[in-house]
Amino acid sequence: MSATPFDLTGRVALVTGASRGLGFAIARGLAQAGATVLLNGRKPAELDAAAAKLRAEGLAADVSVFDVTQRDAVRAAVDAVAAQHGQVDILVNNAGIQRRGPLVDFTARDWDDIVATNLTAPFIVSQAVLPGMIAARRGKIIHIASLMSELARPTVVPYTAAKGGVRQLTRGMAVELAPYGIQVNAIAPGYFATEMNRALIDNAEFNAWVCKRTPAGRWGDPPEIAGLAVFLASSAADYMTGQMLVMDGGMSVAL
Ligand code: GCO
Numbered sequence: 001m002s003a004t005p006f007d008l009t010g011r012v013a014l015v016t017g018a019s020r021g022l023g024f025a026i027a028r029g030l031a032q033a034g035a036t037v038l039l040n041g042r043k044p045a046e047l048d049a050a051a052a053k054l055r056a057e058g059l060a061a062d063v064s065v066f067d068v069t070q071r072d073a074v075r076a077a078v079d080a081v082a083a084q085h086g087q088v089d090i091l092v093n094n095a096g097i098q099r100r101g102p103l104v105d106f107t108a109r110d111w112d113d114i115v116a117t118n119l120t121a122p123f124i125v126s127q128a129v130l131p132g133m134i135a136a137r138r139g140k141i142i143h144i145a146s147l148m149s150e151l152a153r154p155t156v157v158p159y160t161a162a163k164g165g166v167r168q169l170t171r172g173m174a175v176e177l178a179p180y181g182i183q184v185n186a187i188a189p190g191y192f193a194t195e196m197n198r199a200l201i202d203n204a205e206f207n208a209w210v211c212k213r214t215p216a217g218r219w220g221d222p223p224e225i226a227g228l229a230v231f232l233a234s235s236a237a238d239y240m241t242g243q244m245l246v247m248d249g250g251m252s253v254a255l
Helices: 021-032 044-056 071-085 108-136 157-180 195-201 204-213 222-233
Strands: 012-015 036-041 061-065 090-093 139-144 182-189 244-247
Touching: 012 021, 012 071, 021 036, 021 044, 021 090, 021 222, 036 044, 036 071, 044 061, 061 071, 071 108, 090 108, 090 222, 108 139, 108 157, 108 182, 139 157, 139 222, 157 182, 182 222, 195 204, 222 244
Parallel strands: 012 036, 012 090, 036 061, 090 139, 139 182, 182 244
Antiparallel strands: none
């Protein structure tokens, strides 16, 4: 019997896009809760440095280098993780890209890239880990959605569309996989101070807007997201599935 319902000891967690930002914060939180975490990304040097930071804190961390949009690479990587660490018990689909600009200026390639990483990849990576989860009759899949899964603003239409799809992907997967003891939920971050948002933070007008529009009066700090991921990855959330939990400092409920 684990010490607390939030204990992840003995669990293997794969976090995509984990070399920095929200992905790294989530990987660290899951490892602090006892999981062995596999940090995914496309750049070995960045990933090795991130995993080394966690190991220096006494945490169980390794790397799994693959492009989440490449189906064959995903399947091979998940097989390699299973061979080395055991099947993936917890998957966090965090990897994402953002491109901003007038709707009319987006190219077909922009659209394809944004949808491929933000929506198709969570589907592909989930498919790769599901055989093991189904066989084990348990598993946790956490998609990183967005405030943009629910709301919208100009200049980020492809991202908004993709993240809206993540919300429905969460619900569809949750309903189909519940009989196998697998829970699928999403976290919808608001405006967090991440590299993806660096251009927004550095824009004085946008920064002021976020701080005014957010009841908490500030940007989110990436480590703040970790506790919600630990909760959803743990047995404390065994009866929760199909949900999208928003962490945005109150922005989405404020006039
Ligand atoms: C933007 C931002 C947002 C945040 C986050 C908000 O350009 O508006 O990138 O999309 O990243 O997704 O939930």
